[in-house]
Amino acid sequence: MQSGEIHKYRTHTCGELRASNTGSVVRLSGWLRNRRDHGGVYFIDLADHYGVTQVIIAPGTASYELLSGLPKETVIRVDGMVVARDAGAINPGMVTGEIEVRVTEAELLGTTEPVPFSVFPESQVPEDLRLTYRFLDLRKSKMHANILLRSRIIASIRRRMVDLGFVEYQTPTLTASSPEGARDFLVPSRRHPGKFYALPQAPQMFKQLIMVSGFDRYFQIAPCYRDEDSRADRSPGEFYQLDLEMSFVTQDDVFKAVETLLAGLFTEFRADRPITATPFPRIPYSEAMLKYGSDKPDLRNPLVIQDLSEMFRESTFRAFAGKVVRAINIPGGAGKSRTFFDKLEEQAKGGGAAGLAWLTVEADGSLKGPVAKFLTPETAERLKSECSAGVGDAVIILADTEVAKMCRILSGLRDNLGRQLGLIEENVYKCCWIVDFPMYETDDDGKIAFSHNPFSMPQGGLDALNNQDPLTIKAFQYDIVCNGYELSSGAIRNHQPEIMYRAFEIAGYQREEVNSRFKALINGLKYGAPPHGGIAPGVDRIVMLLADEPNIREVIMFPMNQNAEDMMMNAPNTVRPEQLRELHIRVVEPPTKKPAEQA
RNA sequence: GGGGACGUAGUUCAGUUGGUUAGAACGCCGGCCUGUCACGUCGGAGGUCGCGGGUUCGAGCCCCGUCGUCCCCGCCA
Numbered sequence A: 001m002q003s004g005e006i007h008k009y010r011t012h013t014c015g016e017l018r019a020s021n022t023g024s025v026v027r028l029s030g031w032l033r034n035r036r037d038h039g040g041v042y043f044i045d046l047a048d049h050y051g052v053t054q055v056i057i058a059p060g061t062a063s064y065e066l067l068s069g070l071p072k073e074t075v076i077r078v079d080g081m082v083v084a085r086d087a088g089a090i091n092p093g094m095v096t097g098e099i100e101v102r103v104t105e106a107e108l109l110g111t112t113e114p115v116p117f118s119v120f121p122e123s124q125v126p127e128d129l130r131l132t133y134r135f136l137d138l139r140k141s142k143m144h145a146n147i148l149l150r151s152r153i154i155a156s157i158r159r160r161m162v163d164l165g166f167v168e169y170q171t172p173t174l175t176a177s178s179p180e181g182a183r184d185f186l187v188p189s190r191r192h193p194g195k196f197y198a199l200p201q202a203p204q205m206f207k208q209l210i211m212v213s214g215f216d217r218y219f220q221i222a223p224c225y226r227d228e229d230s231r232a233d234r235s236p237g238e239f240y241q242l243d244l245e246m247s248f249v250t251q252d253d254v255f256k257a258v259e260t261l262l263a264g265l266f267t268e269f270r271a272d273r274p275i276t277a278t279p280f281p282r283i284p285y286s287e288a289m290l291k292y293g294s295d296k297p298d299l300r301n302p303l304v305i306q307d308l309s310e311m312f313r314e315s316t317f318r319a320f321a322g323k324v325v326r327a328i329n330i331p332g333g334a335g336k337s338r339t340f341f342d343k344l345e346e347q348a349k350g351g352g353a354a355g356l357a358w359l360t361v362e363a364d365g366s367l368k369g370p371v372a373k374f375l376t377p378e379t380a381e382r383l384k385s386e387c388s389a390g391v392g393d394a395v396i397i398l399a400d401t402e403v404a405k406m407c408r409i410l411s412g413l414r415d416n417l418g419r420q421l422g423l424i425e426e427n428v429y430k431c432c433w434i435v436d437f438p439m440y441e442t443d444d445d446g447k448i449a450f451s452h453n454p455f456s457m458p459q460g461g462l463d464a465l466n467n468q469d470p471l472t473i474k475a476f477q478y479d480i481v482c483n484g485y486e487l488s489s490g491a492i493r494n495h496q497p498e499i500m501y502r503a504f505e506i507a508g509y510q511r512e513e514v515n516s517r518f519k520a521l522i523n524g525l526k527y528g529a530p531p532h533g534g535i536a537p538g539v540d541r542i543v544m545l546l547a548d549e550p551n552i553r554e555v556i557m558f559p560m561n562q563n564a565e566d567m568m569m570n571a572p573n574t575v576r577p578e579q580l581r582e583l584h585i586r587v588v589e590p591p592t593k594k595p596a597e598q599a
Numbered sequence B: 001g002g003g004g005a006c007g008u009a010g011u012u013c014a015g016u017u018g019g020u021u022a023g024a025a026c027g028c029c030g031g032c033c034u035g036u037c038a039c040g041u042c043g044g045a046g047g048u049c050g051c052g053g054g055u056u057c058g059a060g061c062c063c064c065g066u067c068g069u070c071c072c073c074g075c076c077a
Helices: A062-069 A127-132 A143-161 A206-210 A251-269 A285-292 A340-350 A377-387 A403-420 A463-465 A498-504 A511-517 A517-524 A537-545 A579-584
Strands: A024-035 A041-050 A049-055 A075-084 A099-109 A187-188 A194-199 A218-226 A237-247 A282-284 A304-309 A324-330 A357-361 A395-402 A433-434 A441-444 A449-450 A478-484 A484-491 A532-535
Touching: A024 A049, A024 A099, A041 A062, A041 A075, A049 A062, A062 A099, A099 A143, A127 A463, A127 A537, A143 A218, A143 A237, A143 A251, A143 A537, A206 A218, A206 A517, A206 A532, A206 A537, A237 A251, A251 A484, A251 A532, A251 A537, A282 A285, A285 A304, A285 A403, A285 A433, A304 A484, A324 A377, A340 A403, A357 A377, A357 A441, A377 A395, A463 A498, A463 A579, A484 A537, A498 A511, A498 A517, A511 A517, A537 A579
Parallel strands: A049 A099, A282 A433
Antiparallel strands: A024 A041, A024 A075, A041 A049, A075 A099, A187 A194, A218 A237, A237 A532, A304 A324, A324 A395, A357 A395, A433 A478, A441 A449, A478 A484, A484 A532
8 A cells, every 4th residue: 555545445354354453444345245234224244355344334325325235246345444343243253243344435346247146145056057157156165265275285285395305396288198097188289280299197207307317306286187087086187286206215215205294284284183193004905905895995994804715615605606705794783674785785786796695693693694594604603703793793795706896896885884884983084005006907808008107116126027927016006095085196116228118018018119109208217217206196185185075176266077078168169160270180070979069 | 988866946945646826945126124244024026847758638746768967887007
C-alpha cells in the first residue's frame, strides 16, 4: 500500500482481523460465501483464501441496496470499521469470531451466475460436475485444505531432500519413446515427418545419466506421463514422483535415505498417527505373495495366508490333491453365518476360483463344514496347527493350479475380510519394503520378459544371467508399501554394459536393438558409469495418505476423469485441420466406434 | 477389452404391488424479520424421471438396448 492511500482492494485478508483490530477502518475483498438477512440487520460471511470474516450492513444504506440482492459467490469489496462483538454474539468457532466489520461502503467486483452446486454449505456433489466446475469445487474448505497440504508437503520434501544432501535437477519432458513399460503419450514432430517425441513415463534414463555425468544425489519432483487406465489411487495421464538417484550406493543406503525422509515427513504432517519405526521391515517378494497374496500388502490387516499344498500333496481329496492349496484363518469365524461364507465363495468365484472350502473349529476341536468329511483326523489336526486355528475360528481354503490367480483372489479375500470384520488397525501408517523382486517373468505368450525395470542389476550379476534359470534370478529391485499402497519402486541399477546386453538378450533384445532403443543409456554406461541406484515415491499417493483421502483426485487440483478427459478444459479435443497438416498427421477413425462428440 | 454399482428439479434424496396432478430439503426469485453465523418465516418459479425401444388399459417403477459417471479386473518396465 502506498503511504496515505488505501489499497484498491484490501487492507487486510478475510482471515486476519482480531479483537486487537477493533476501531480500525479496513477494506476487505472476497466472496459472498453466505448471508443472513434479518431485515433490521444484514450479515455476510465474506471469504477469501485466508479465512472468513462476518461483515454487517445496516438496512436503508446504499451498501444494503447493493449487497442484499447479490447471490452467493459474488465477489465484493467492503469498507468499514472493525467492531468488537457483544459477548453473546461472539462465535468461538471462527478465528475472526470476536469481531465483525460494520460496512460503510461496498463495491461489486465480480458477478456470478447461480452456482451449479453449493460451495457453502459443502454438500455431496457428483464428481463429473465437480470436475467440470473444478474452480468452484476448489473453493470448498476441504479441497482448499488438501491442496494447501499438498503444497506444504512438497515444500517439506524439498527441504528434507536438500538437508539429506540431494540436489534438484530438471530433465526434459519432450523425449524419446522407449520400449517396455506403459503406453506412451506421443507428440508429433513438425520438423520430422513421421517421427514422434514421447512424454517421459519417468525421467529414468536421464537420472541415470545424471549419475554418469558425475553428479550425485539427484532429486526432482518430476511429472510422469503414462497412458494407462485409472484407479482410485492412480490418476490417468500424469502424476508426480519424488524421483531420486544416488551414486556409489548399496540398496541399504537408498533405504536409509528414504526411511529418513518418509518417517520425518509423515511425523511432521501426521504427528497423531504412528508410523512404522525405522528401519522398515523388509519382506521378500516371494514371502509377500505367499503370506498376503500381494506385493503391496496392507500390514494393518493381521490376517495371513497359509500354504497347505504340502499336506494335501498325497491327499485322497481330489479337489485339493496335488494343487496349490492356501488358507486364511478367520479368528472367531465359526460364529459366522452360512451366508457369510457363501458371499466369500461368490467373491472367490468372481475372481476365477473353482470354489471356496470353509471349515469351522467346533467347541470339541472337531472341524465342521462342507469338506470336513474328506479330511482324515491327522489332516484335520495338522490343518488347525498350520493355520493356528483354535476353537471358534474358521478356515477358508482355496485350491488351484494357477498360483498368480490364486494370490489375487486370496489378496482380495484378505482385504475384504479385514475390512468386514473391522480388523484393520486405524490411525496408523504401516510401512515395509518389498525386496528381491524377480528379474524376469513369463509374459502372455510364455516368453521371458522383464518383470520390473529392465535397468535393474540382477542379483548374482553376469554369472546369474549366464548360469541360472532366468525365472529364478532376483533383482536388486524394491518397492516401499504403506497401508496397502505402493508408494514407490526403485532399484540398484545395472551399470555394466556387458551385464546389460546379457540381461536384455534373455528378454529377447539383441545387441543392436539395445544400442538403438536405449542408445543414450547404453552409451553412457560405456564411458565410466558409477554403481548407482534410486527410487521414486509417488507424491500424489503420499499426499493422499497424509490427507487421509481414499481417492487420489481429492489431492490433485485439476485431475482428469476415469476416461482420461479433462472435463473442465475439454481435453482431449480435435484440432484444426491445418495443425494436423503441419504435423503430417492424418486421423483414421476406428471402424466400429462413432467419432467422439464435438464439444 | 471385461465385471459391478449408480442415473428422478440447479444440488442432495424420497417415490408403496405398475394406478389419478412425481414430493421434501438446500439453492434460486419475491415478501416479512435488529444478533445471526447451516438464521428463522411466508409465498413463487423450477421436472422429456439419462436416452431409445418394448410389455401393459396404464411405466419413474417391469423387460431389452444404449449413453454417462464411479469402483474393480486386464493394463501400470
